[in-house]
Amino acid sequence: MAQDTGEAPSQSAPAEQAVATDVVVTGRRGTAVSNVDPLAEIDAQAIAATGASTVAELMRTIRGVTQSASGGEPIFLFNGQRVSSGQEIFSLPPEAIDKIEVLSEPAALKYGYPPTRRLVNVISKRRFEQTEVRGMIGGTTRGNSARGTGNVGLTRLRDNARLTLGVELRHTDPVRQSQRDIVPNPDIVFDAIGNITGRDGAEIDPALSAAAGGMVTVAPVPEAVGARTLAGFAADANRPRPFDLGPYRWLAPRNDAVKGELVLADRIGDLSGSLNLSAEQSRDRNVSGPATAILVVPGSNPASPFAGPVLLNRYLTEVDPLRLHQTTTTLHAGVAVRGALAAWRWDATIALDQKRVSGATQLGVDLAPAAAAIAGGVDPFAPLDPALLSERQTDRARLRTRNGGIKTVASSMPFDVPAGGVNMTLTAEAERSSAISATRGANPSALSLGRTRIEGGFAIDLPIASKREDVLPALGELSVNGAATVRTVGGFGGLNDRSYGMSWAPFPGLQMLAQIKHSEAAPNFEMLSSPIVRITNVPAFDYRNGRTELITVIQGGNPDLLAERRQVRSLTMTLKPFAKRELRLSATYDATAIRNQTGTVYAFTPQIEPILPDLFVRDGAGRLVSQTFQPINFYREDQRALNLTISANGPLGRPPPPPATGAPPAAERVFFYVGAGPSIKFSDRLQLMPGAPTLDLLRGDTVTGGGSPRLSSYAYGGISHRGTGGTFDFWYGGANRVRNADRAANLRFAAIFKLNMGVFVGLDRLLPKQDWARKLQLKIDISNVTDARQSVRDGNGRVPNRFQRDYLDPVGRTISLTLRKLF
Template sequence: MSLGKSPGVAGSRALSPLWLAAFIAVPLHAQTAPDTAPAAAAAANPDDVEDDEITVTAQRQRGTVLGDIAPEVQLGPSDIRAIGAGSIEELLAVLAPQTTSGRGRDGAGPVTLVNGKRISSFAEIRTIPPEAIERIDILPEEVALKYGYRADQRVVNFVLRERFRALTSEVEFGGPTAGGRSSYEAKGNILRIRKGVRMSIEGEYTIDTMLLESERDILPVRLRRPYDLAGNITAARVGDEIDPSLSALAGTVVTVAGVPAGAAGGAPGLPSFVPGANNANVTDISQYRSLLPETRALKFGGVYAGAIGDTPATITAGFESTSSESRLGLPAVVLVLPAANPYSPFSVDTTLNRYGTGALVRSSDSWTGRIGTAINGRVDTWNWNVTANYSHSESDQLTDRRLDLLAVQNRILVGNTSLNPFGPQAVTGALVQDIAKSNTDVADADIVTNGSLFALPAGDLTATFKFGGSARSIGSESRWLGIYNTTSLSRTQGNFQGNFDLPIASVRNDTLSAIGNLSANLNIAYDQLSDFGTLRTIGYGLTWRPIDSISLIASATHEEGAPTIQQLGNPTQVTPNVRVFDFIAGTTVDISRVDGGNPTLVADNRRVFKLGATIKPLSGADLTLIANFVDSHIDNSIAAFPTATAELEAAFPGRFIRDGEGRLLQIDNRPVNFVSSDRQELRWGINFSEPLEPSKAERDAAATRRAAFEAQRAAGGAPGAPGGPSAAGSRGDRPAGGFGGPGGPGGGRPGGRGGLDGRLQLSIFHTWHLQEQLVIRDGVPVLDLLNGSATGNSGGEPRHEIEARAGIGKNGLGARLSVNWQSATSVLRDPTGATTSPDDLFFSSLATVNLRLFADLGQRRSLVAKAPFFRGSRISLGIDNIADARLNVRDREGVVPINYQRDIIDPLGRTVTLSFRKLFF
């Protein structure tokens, strides 16, 4: 498949389905692959888990999702262990290429289920250790409809072991190889699963230290005014002559003069300014500017999943607190120095440009408390679920803006002899600070039911109905330039969603079996919002499985969506000294950036079409080919305000403030509605997994251990049995309910395969962006993000992106390699190509390679025999961005703009992380 320039818009719309059809038309083995499931009695011990998979032909796997859509990817215990992750959250991060959807809003993550059932929220399972997972199913977006969700997120179903008990602890330390920043993390989780009851308690604390510009090789921005700690003299308008008398002494026209050393101690004479004539003092302020803030975060929570009578129910609660601090540079001071001031040697009024002492700081503190519940039940053939959640969040932000030197300026103007403008008192004053506070409350509840309406020749017509409601409120307060603004918004929402699956052909029921299994889907949704009225969604599609190894899905969705209450009502925040590239002037400048909510946003209207295929071409091999074509059109699309390109400033002139000389001073970054956006992409790839058989020596050692165990059992001395070794030190069965009880850590059959089998995993996904266009205003040219336009500081949209993951694990040793690559982009003043500009920017392609090495020390039997503490422990070494790769940005002259220096684009670069993890059974 060529990776060259895609056809035009009209052509790509016509050809895209044909490309997908050509991809599907490959030679296939039509044999039916048997369903597999992990052995139900396998132990959950991470050291001695049974990897054997048992073929199941008479019944569905435990924890299977509703409906007949098969998983695109299914991971068993050995696959999960080979990843080397420490929690479900880490697993999802690794599996991101397989769980990414091109249909959702704002890059939302996948829908998560547990044992095929809805949960209150992802926070309920975030820290569950992978050792407690029996199976992971990754399914397409259409499965989300069966659970009352919209069809814009993929579905990940975690099937947990029936018995598990352990305390998981982990400590981690790391930082960039260039130094300057350190990261620390400590977390723990206590989990017990037994007889349908799941209990867990979790805690986590993280620290990331501040990274300063002085700790990287960064060239400073050239400022319009020559600020300095000692000071520089200019005319009222920078660039004009300061004083003819000074020019006469210097023998040239003087437009800037550095304040001489010693001026703070008394009135300097005019000749003392001659050495600094046209030679400004310069202060390196890189130690007062942070590239990355210092952050601290604390999280803890708990989950109890049991039953109310015979009805499974879960309650979860948690608390999160985060604080951060960043440095924004030194406060700039401009003082008028009259000629009559006793400390001025000049014959005319001049201007003194100085820095105040002490960095401007932004500090942020926020916390969130949450509580949720999920109840699942069944009445006849109908499943039902109730979920309810409530959360309260508060955030406070304080930003130093400038020094209040009005009183100082007045004293200078009246010629107060006790105040030397060149001394420290002249830059001493109260800080003027901006504040931004917000309180957010969210409460929601959903009732979802799924079952069969009536029987048809090809199977049952099934339906899912969801009735829900939510109440959201946000109160915000901000003070900006001394002006107070308060916002109080609330939204109540009621919604109904119906989903209907109609079987048309069925091999099992011998109805039109010649064409395989075919079903149709129709889904509708109504949302009544207190502030936006009624929003409607309708979707429809077909799922066709001509043979067991091929699954095809075609679907379309028409949806109206309101902006979030945060997009409407977040408090206004102004950040000074933000470094941006001004595409009009072709220079890097420090500006003030305005963030917050925009109460004038309107609802969007989106249409999404998807054509997808999942193919398993080889019987008996764990190889899956996946392809999805997505075409979306959005009217009134909502987005954060883009960067300062000429096209965007022409469309939104009120969002940019410039001075009389055209210098950019401020950008209003609050979200806006664009007229429309159009996007097409083809995303396709493969998933492959292959077991690695143990060597003959490993098999012989396992057989010896099994024989010894059987002999001990025959003699009545099996571990845990009367006369045998104590349970506390054995690896055999333990009394039910204790750590390592049957099916939990410590279980398993000595002499079994015991994790000796390894696993090789490979996934490669290619995203081909066929169309990325925006209409930002009527009458304004279309922004083609694939051909010279941009909405962000990182260039346009890459036409091609590749995500590759490879992993191998055996005998407790493992490695995982991830590669992300994107093609080059550009930002042109004239994207039509009719003219060129020296300020056109070209962004290189970028490939980042990450490596993770880990050793499950508990599987090293000789080590555990010598030091039992290492049982259930793992040590990991992670290296992110091995090649220290960054975007390479240059203009047409080959010059790197200051804002695109490599250490500004990516301050971290290569990072190394070392972690130690242990399960206590």
């Protein structure tokens, strides 16, 4: 049976004193050591009000307050201590959590991290035991793409001892193009029967042009065999026949995954530690459409009415479509050990990770046998013998990365100044990474990389004024902080980070933080080492002429990347206007300057094409043939933004009077939580190469393929009473555009609003006399309630083929039902 068996404090001591006696090294149990007030505190009632079945769901719900102003994910602590990985937190059930503290970026210094990410401190219940079985089924509301998960978990908490076990199975059906409203692309000349074109867009045949009354560069093959004459081809001259790829293509892959995890933690003597093991395998399967073929039909072929050779553009629907599959296996082992030496708290974390990715991509069909047969007289306009198309061109790629590292953090208050204790943190870290990748196929490649990183760091937090200590009390609470890290990274030499900042609370309820951070970082290892993979039949928008083309996409890593250099200046103000109410408002202004940022260009606009000519290919007629999506270094980017957050939670209504002696306890009150976070971008300017024009990403320039809105926002909230309630969250992106001189490529993106809602019911409350309903929760979630998807129109008021709503978001609205049983 799920239970919280925490012991009540002694009658002879106040609650605060009882909590304070549960000390490992410093402070109250679980509370993060920091002179910075939390941005938000979420207690067990607020957690229950979210209706979350997992910590992952819970973190998605409160993501707005945990995400840093720059968009970075938070750093997780458990009971005020570092963990070997976030998985130690995510393996817990929400019922095991007593409170969550969210602390601002400067607090990260005390735990050996740079002051650029927020801290999420998860405080667990002292004693807790629970077994859960959870199952979810759901799917899209259009097209019947089903999905489901199954989970079994065990959690035991005994003071400092902890055990969590979990197994998860996941399945997601593919989304087939035939299940969505996709209009065939009129710019694509491939068809199941075929469209005839001349070489490099030239005239097909002067005799055909004469029959059509004008020059003909494309003509569909007549469906009727008897109509395949010059007159028959001339009937629809210059009007290629479009083809519906729906039955032959998937918009989202099928996925099957299995995951297992184990967390063990306990205290041995003066040391405490934890072990985290996990393994996961995920398999994706996809169908990219029928193979394309450009076949030369000589004038001597009996079925051809043309005097000379012409090109036949066909989809080879007489054989199976092209397929892709990929399997990813990840293994993780993490160890954390903690202790104290003299006045220093220390901990060491060790992490070992391995990732294997293997896959095969069918690029096309070997056309040599078919070409020879057509040259020998076989009718090219009739379905070809599948035996001529049996040999497939396939790229097989594999990647294996291994990473092992150890990090030690020691912190203390070695001496005092008049305003209080000086907090110092020392860090030492070593890491070794290796990668082996290879591609076998038409364009084989192989790469083997190894990298060692060694670094050391120092951070200090110095109090200047303190009302509590009666030192310059008129200033309230004022401290300054600084940090420096030096590292050597194989292949990149010496890199360093440095930061300095100030924390000021002039009076209770108001806190101001100022921070300047300089950082240098080597690129992500997978960005250096990923194998080169080619994917055919990918629809891509050509920003030169506003057409959608089927192209070959080349993806992979780039071993020539440089280290990134970044400077962030930020000012944050947090206000808690009511001491006894959990209401917080926060505003952060960020000014960011980035040099040699690692990024990928997905949109080759007329401004970008001259800068990066090696990343795309056009044919003789100027049509886009292929694009290379590999990470490169962006020379310079400067951003200015304001991020606002508001969060509140607590019971509704007045508290009931205390019950009389012997009377039943008062009824539980309705509980709520709510939060919002609008973000305003003032400027975002990007220069891809030295001397290249500066792109204004807020005024219509793009590297991603879409515009960048100035205004965006999220909000979330929920209400619950006795295990039953409802939740909502939404995301809003403002209108924006991509500017282009060609009206067909001058795009306007409408504002978009996506709303998610959920309802959860404790069935034991509805059926109190049914034993099977005890601790059984039913939850219904609707994602994207209004089935909102991005709306895009060009300068002519038309929807470009590649920007059809179902292309941009093939999943759309989904509904899921979750049953969760606790024992």
